[in-house]
Amino acid sequence: MNKKVLIVEDDMALFNMYSVELKIKGYDVLNINDGLQALPKAKDYQPDIVLLDIMLPGMNGLNILTELKSDPQTTEIPVIMLTNYGSEDNVKKALESGAADYIMKYKILPSELSDKIDAVLGTSTDSDVKIAI
Amino acid sequence: MNETSALESYLQLGIFLLVTFFTFFGVVKLLRAYRRNKKKLLEIGQQLTLAKSDASHWQSLPEIFRRTVYLGDLEQSLDTISSYLLNILDASSVSYLIKTQQGFSFRARTNGNITKTYLSKSKECTNKAYSKVLGKEGDAILSEDTIYGGQVGEALLMENVGSVEKPTEQRNSGISDFLKHVCVPLRFGDEIAGVLCAFGSSDNLDSDQNAVYMSKILDTSASLLTDFKALIAKERGKVESVLQSMEEGVLLVDSNYKVSVINKTASLFLSCQDQKPLNISDITTLLKGALPIQEIVSNVMDSGEIKSQKRVFVSNRYLSFTFLPVKFEREIIGVGIIMRNDSEEENLRNLREDFTAMMVHELRAPLTVIRGSADMVLKNRERFNQQDIDLFLNQIKESAWGLLKLVSDLLDSAKIESGKFTVNKSPCLLNQVLQEEAENYKVFAESKNIDLTLDLSEAVPQVEIDKEKIVQVLNNLVSNAVKFTYKGEITHMGERGFIKVGSRLQGGFVQVFVADNGPGIPNDVKKQLFNKFVQARESSISNESGTGLGLVIAKGIVEAHGGKIWVEDNVPKGSVFIFTLPVQ
Numbered sequence: 001m002n003k004k005v006l007i008v009e010d011d012m013a014l015f016n017m018y019s020v021e022l023k024i025k026g027y028d029v030l031n032i033n034d035g036l037q038a039l040p041k042a043k044d045y046q047p048d049i050v051l052l053d054i055m056l057p058g059m060n061g062l063n064i065l066t067e068l069k070s071d072p073q074t075t076e077i078p079v080i081m082l083t084n085y086g087s088e089d090n091v092k093k094a095l096e097s098g099a100a101d102y103i104m105k106y107k108i109l110p111s112e113l114s115d116k117i118d119a120v121l122g123t124s125t126d127s128d129v130k131i132a133i
Numbered sequence: 134m135n136e137t138s139a140l141e142s143y144l145q146l147g148i149f150l151l152v153t154f155f156t157f158f159g160v161v162k163l164l165r166a167y168r169r170n171k172k173k174l175l176e177i178g179q180q181l182t183l184a185k186s187d188a189s190h191w192q193s194l195p196e197i198f199r200r201t202v203y204l205g206d207l208e209q210s211l212d213t214i215s216s217y218l219l220n221i222l223d224a225s226s227v228s229y230l231i232k233t234q235q236g237f238s239f240r241a242r243t244n245g246n247i248t249k250t251y252l253s254k255s256k257e258c259t260n261k262a263y264s265k266v267l268g269k270e271g272d273a274i275l276s277e278d279t280i281y282g283g284q285v286g287e288a289l290l291m292e293n294v295g296s297v298e299k300p301t302e303q304r305n306s307g308i309s310d311f312l313k314h315v316c317v318p319l320r321f322g323d324e325i326a327g328v329l330c331a332f333g334s335s336d337n338l339d340s341d342q343n344a345v346y347m348s349k350i351l352d353t354s355a356s357l358l359t360d361f362k363a364l365i366a367k368e369r370g371k372v373e374s375v376l377q378s379m380e381e382g383v384l385l386v387d388s389n390y391k392v393s394v395i396n397k398t399a400s401l402f403l404s405c406q407d408q409k410p411l412n413i414s415d416i417t418t419l420l421k422g423a424l425p426i427q428e429i430v431s432n433v434m435d436s437g438e439i440k441s442q443k444r445v446f447v448s449n450r451y452l453s454f455t456f457l458p459v460k461f462e463r464e465i466i467g468v469g470i471i472m473r474n475d476s477e478e479e480n481l482r483n484l485r486e487d488f489t490a491m492m493v494h495e496l497r498a499p500l501t502v503i504r505g506s507a508d509m510v511l512k513n514r515e516r517f518n519q520q521d522i523d524l525f526l527n528q529i530k531e532s533a534w535g536l537l538k539l540v541s542d543l544l545d546s547a548k549i550e551s552g553k554f555t556v557n558k559s560p561c562l563l564n565q566v567l568q569e570e571a572e573n574y575k576v577f578a579e580s581k582n583i584d585l586t587l588d589l590s591e592a593v594p595q596v597e598i599d600k601e602k603i604v605q606v607l608n609n610l611v612s613n614a615v616k617f618t619y620k621g622e623i624t625h626m627g628e629r630g631f632i633k634v635g636s637r638l639q640g641g642f643v644q645v646f647v648a649d650n651g652p653g654i655p656n657d658v659k660k661q662l663f664n665k666f667v668q669a670r671e672s673s674i675s676n677e678s679g680t681g682l683g684l685v686i687a688k689g690i691v692e693a694h695g696g697k698i699w700v701e702d703n704v705p706k707g708s709v710f711i712f713t714l715p716v717q
Contacts, residue, residue: 105501
């Protein structure tokens, strides 16, 4: 059973990068570009992790984060905030509101993002781990 | 920011130096005038023989005049002259009576004790002298025209009776002191403003020479004062017009803490257009405790240092105050207060920050896509098929193109702002252009469930336009219309959105319009729509992507053609963007 990732991002080009990368890594990916759909879809889809953009058309990702964390059906799901413009205020607010991490999109390559997700979900497929016999 | 404030302080200091310079300049002119007069006086003096002729007396004359001019005040000048004359002439007392704004002012100076009788006698004599002076058309009176008999003119009302100096020597003054007198009129131009009298008992008091001497001194003083006041008024007039047109509020508080200058803007800022403040405590009241102004002003008055205070909230405005010491010959004669309206600057600063933030975002987004997409292809060369590679290469291409357009927009915006934006006009059939572009627009609109129709008027003639740039304007208006109509509730509810693009001839101009049935635009937003900085703020608040420069540039393009662009409400809902182009 593949782990599920819900990506709430309105930039299709970014979504393509992330979703292709995550699919290669063996995840199932669902995209939402409308923030209003985030909570209902999350409850329905029950992803193992949510990637949430802060700047969505007409709404603030931080509000969606609060929604997700306050709803019992989704509160356990780790959320990683994504943004291209982060102020210290926002970072603090996000982490205080329960985000698992806060990532600057322009600093991270898709492969690095998928590594982070692996780490959060504990699904590291690193075959470098050698067991001494 | 610090640089700007320093610049402002220098500017304000400059203004004040200008004011004091004009004042000082007038004085300098005057001092030059009396230097010429002094020469004449010296000549006269040398011809006269005085009982107490002393070289030093002549040397004090320039100082007298200098003081006169410096004081700029008639009464104080006459005081100075009186005490001087008392020393140099062999008189028991010197008095004067002059017409002032408040009435008549009388002062007497004497070396002896003053009794009530003496004072009233002095007043009486001076009074009579004044009448005579008026009656005799200003000739100096000698004691042949006796006080105790003969014709006496009408008594004049005595108000504002002045004080009498305390004597330095103990001597009982008596009626005999009024046996002799010399009285000369004080003339300002053609008008006789008063009289100066010297009373005494010595024989040569009432000589012709003394009369001439006194006349000369008085006339010179009077003319110096008149010139001085005229010059001040003239120079002040120049400065006044500058002051009143300034956007900064300017106040001048003199060394007595009275308000001597207050310009229109200052009255506006302090909300006292009807009632001008007279002194510093009036200003304190008007400021309603926003600033300890009395403290600061006295501090500046004492220390001579410039002080400033930013972000003072007064009558719904953010003002910055600067306090400047006003010096005249190394003496501080007042404090200038300059008030600047900082509210706009605050606003602008906030908007500029928002604009920068928005720019950062707009640049990072496509660059993230470019870098990430390239990395994906590089890392997955084995795994990817042609389609996968194409997907990412196209993303790179699109993002790069978007960045290039952004650069062009920024450049255009900068050119428009600096007035260097140009258009290359050539004759063009406008309706044809609209029809061609509409084909593309239709496809785009359809994809968003929006109908796009054309409404072109045949009356529209050929126009001279920069086709590429006008198409740019159209693209922007149509894409906005699509964006906002698409997001409007109507499409969510399943209704069709519509956009109409059209042309017509109206009032000698060609009008092009783009109408939609989207949610419309509130009135306060309408005004700001074409403003670069405000667009930025709206962008960041609503988390829209895009620089918001499109409309700003559209405006620049249209205006470069000699036209106008604006937005109206569409009926029953939505917006109509209209721009005009001049007909050949």
